[in-house]
Amino acid sequence: MRLYVLVSLLSLAAGPALGQGKVNVYNWSDYIAPKEVERFEKDSGVKVNYTTYDSNEILDAKLKTGYSGYDVVVPTASPFFVRQLAANLYQPLDKSKLKNLKNLDPEIMTALAKYDPGNAHAIPWMWGTTGIGYNVVEIKKRMPDAPVDSLRMVFDPAVVSKFKDCGVMILDSPTDVLPAALNYLGLDPDSKKPEDLAKAAAVVKAVRPYIRKFHSSEYINALAGGDICLAFGYSGDIFQARDRAAKAKDKRDIAYAIPKEGSLLWIDVAAIPKDAPDGDEALRFLDFMMDPKVAAASSALTGYANANKAALPLMPKSITGNPLIYPPTDVRERFYTVTAGTAEQVRDRTRLWTLIKVGR
Amino acid sequence: MRFVIALPFLWLAVFFLLPFALVLAIALGSNAPDLAPPVELGFSLKNFALLFTDDLYVAAWLSSLRIAATATVVTLLLGYPMAYAVARTSARWRPVLLMLVILPFWTSFLIRVYAWIGLLANNGLLEQFLRWTGLAQNPETILGTEWAVQLGIVYAYLPFMVLPLYAALEKLDLGLLEAAADLGAPPVAAFLTITLPLSLPGVVAGCLLVFIPAVGEFVIPDLLGGTGTLMIGKVLWDEFFTNADWPLASAVAICLLVLLVGPIALFQRQQAKSLERK
CATH class of the missing domain: 3.40.190.10 (Periplasmic binding protein-like II)
Structure with missing residues (x-):
């Protein structure tokens, strides 16, 4: 919190x-x-x-x-x-x-x-992994064939736009989200090339209108309390949301999926x-x-x-x-890690992130 | 005697000038993520230059000004009738009403702002109420928008407007209003020519007490605002924590201070003037 x-x-x-x-x-x-x-x-x-x-x-x-x-x-x-x-x-x-x-x-x-x-x-x-947390009932209501185990849930405007009204949150973390966007595009998640990062930024910018907030911990309570129905976050946080939601008065079914494209x-x-x-x-x-x-x-x-x-x-x-x-071995094989990069790369990445967040 | 005068200056030197000098020194250095603290001291104006070339900072500054100015006008419109009513009630009830204005301060500021999340959230109390009364079937969620930030600032700063207004209105000589009425002035004219000008010091003080802290506000936009809410206080937080760019964050802080010096000086002059009048 x-x-x-x-x-x-x-x-x-x-x-x-x-x-x-x-x-x-x-x-x-x-x-x-x-x-x-x-x-x-x-x-x-x-x-x-x-x-x-x-x-x-x-x-x-x-x-x-x-x-x-x-x-x-x-x-x-x-x-x-x-x-x-x-x-x-x-x-x-x-x-x-x-x-x-x-x-x-x-x-x-x-x-x-x-x-x-x-x-x-x-x-x-x-x-742990970084993946998709969702409210099973609300997602099904809006899109019965939603690709819940794919990064398309958060990065494909045609999909994520369906969930705008019930609320979407994404981690406020350039080191988690930009590699995921690169991975979604089929590029190297650890790429530091400015042209690759620009493409990743374009992906996030395209879905930004449908995102209620970029935040790194609020989504736990928001998912559990029904304030949002979709989050891109940390596995354990979403499990916590699931457990809290199951204990709540009006029980909500929260689920987690590791993106099939791979996960950080x-x-x-x-x-x-x-x-x-x-x-x-x-x-x-x-x-x-x-x-x-x-x-x-x-x-x-x-x-x-x-x-x-x-x-x-x-x-x-x-x-x-x-x-x-x-996760079993075949899922683990698609895991990736990212390196820190130079001071200039860090600065450029975070600046890019700030611009994405404020929609500029 | 000399010691008594020196004390506030010493206080200022230790708790304002010294930290300010440190912040300025950091702002003139450059970012060095591999050092701890992550600053390479030097003399370069490039952080300040960036603030004026990257339009993000100017936009954040302008948007903070707009939000703070709107909040100031709204608190004035709400606060003036409140202060007027308190000043006109009988002396027996006045302390009770004043108490009600001050009462919220007994709870932590943070908790009061946090409580608004529950009120404004999707399916929160406000939406439930609107649905229950039938005023709106599918209300838009306010939490995470600029409306929520605006509402939060007005709520949090209203007492800072009411109290100086009350102080000014309470001093007002009622005989003046009676004289105006006797001479045939309608109540509106009496208010505009007597009450309002005489309460002007309270208006100025209240406006500045709301405007100055609201410009740099961080907690309210962070908790109630959404992704698109751009305020300079939040930009400062992002530069310092998310980007770990201490020199740039320091430069933002210094610009914020410099740009607020104008209104603060105005406030000081007005305070000094009202002291002279007594």
């Missing part, structure tokens, strides 16, 4: 207090099973100061200001963690103190090593900022995060796949057997 952003903005200057036997964790909202955190506090005697945010941008601003006071943060690997690593904001991990490292999924570790050579600075936490694979990682006061408690917390029980309980809470191979047998079939959470 945007409220979190505003609250964290208000506390931007006031970092947490530093001290012994404490670990200051800055994480996404609803991302670690709270019961497990309590267990960690009891077992280790280390007090956890847990604060949350809802966007990578807020975390980025705090880290770049310096002296954030956080011991453990959880950015998305690309492009945020990569840029922060390039700015020398993280300390290398003392792997001799991370006994649970062996539990992690080698496939994810290899994907991550592309950004962080030798996995020296970060451990993977959760991963994102990985959130846990890392220790360079200016963290004491690394030891932070390392213990990272080791705790790699405990299979913790990862399993957190996946059950969030609906995201974790990067912990040893956690697989501990999770219910409803999660590990769900092709939307742990």
Whole structure:
């Protein structure tokens, strides 16, 4: 929720207090099973100061200001963690103190090593896809043969225009939406060529009149509450919307689809900022995060796949057997990742995004 | 005595001049995403140049001015009768009515704006009400449009208009109106020639108290506005957070400040004048 952003903005200057036997964790909202955190506090005697945010941008601003006071943060690997690593904001991990490292999924570790050579600075936490969340009844009412598992749902004006009246939201994130638009056009999703990006921008501009808002978290409540019927967002967020909608008084059926054209694979990682006061408690917390029980309980809470191979047998079939959470190999083969690009490329991309949003 | 005078200046130096100098220094530097903080200090006016060459910023500025000016006029039209009514009620009821104007401040600004989402949303309370009364069967959703932003600003800033207007109207000598009536002036003429000119300082103060903060408003357009709502406060947020371009964001902030200096100076002069009159 945007409220979190505003609250964290208000506390931007006031970092947490530093001290012994404490670990200051800055994480996404609803991302670690709270019961497990309590267990960690009891077992280790280390007090956890847990604060949350809802966007990578807020975390980025705090880290770049310096002296954030956080011991453990959880950015998305690309492009945020990569840029922060390039700015020398993280300390290398003392792997001799991370006994649970062996539990992690080698496939994810290899994907991550592309950004962080030798996995020296970060451990993977959760991963997921970017795709289509929709209200089953409202979509069917307006378009019985809607291509729900295709990017056409959001990028084809002939399709998305049918859902204008019931509400459409798209992530406010150039690093998620522009690669998807490139992919929709059959171009390289990681392309940094200005002419390719111009084509991608044209795709988003063409559907912009039918989009109520570009936002990175409001769609969870909006989908669950019936304020919108279609969203392009993060898998776990849409699962949360689905669960909330199912519990609500007037039950709504919310579904998620991984686009058949392919999807951006994102990985959130846990890392220790360079200016963290004491690394030891932070390392213990990272080791705790790699405990299979913790990862399993957190996946059950969030609906995201974790990067912990040893956690697989501990999770219910409803999660590990769900092709939307742990997709089969043929779906995984169409996943893509994006690189950060140079400072100029970042600037051009974000400027392009601002212009798309305001319709210029 | 000297210490007492020095204190406010010290305060200004530490909490205004120093931060302003920092922001200016950042604005003159260039964006460096691989540094932390992401700024390479220097002396270049290219960030300011960009503000005037890329028409996005000028458009955002003009649209902020338009939204703030509209809100000011609407709060004045709503606030004047309210303030007038409060000033004319018996002394016993006045504190109660004033209390009602101030009461919303007891809740957080953020929560009050958030509450409007529930009122204006698709199938929100407003639409349910319209359908229930039969006034409209298929009302257009207001949330996410400029109307919602406008409504939010008027709602949030109305007390800032009412209070200075009340202060001016309450001081008005009723004998003047009686004299006007005795001399045959109809009520409208008495209002236009006596009440309105004498309450002018309150009008100016109220308008500036609404206009100045409304131009840079961020929370209301962010929560109630949609994708197309262009306001300078939101552009600033985007430059700082989404684009992580601190120098450009600083340049936007400085331009915002410079462009508001005019109205603020006007406000100061008017305040000083009304103090002299006493």
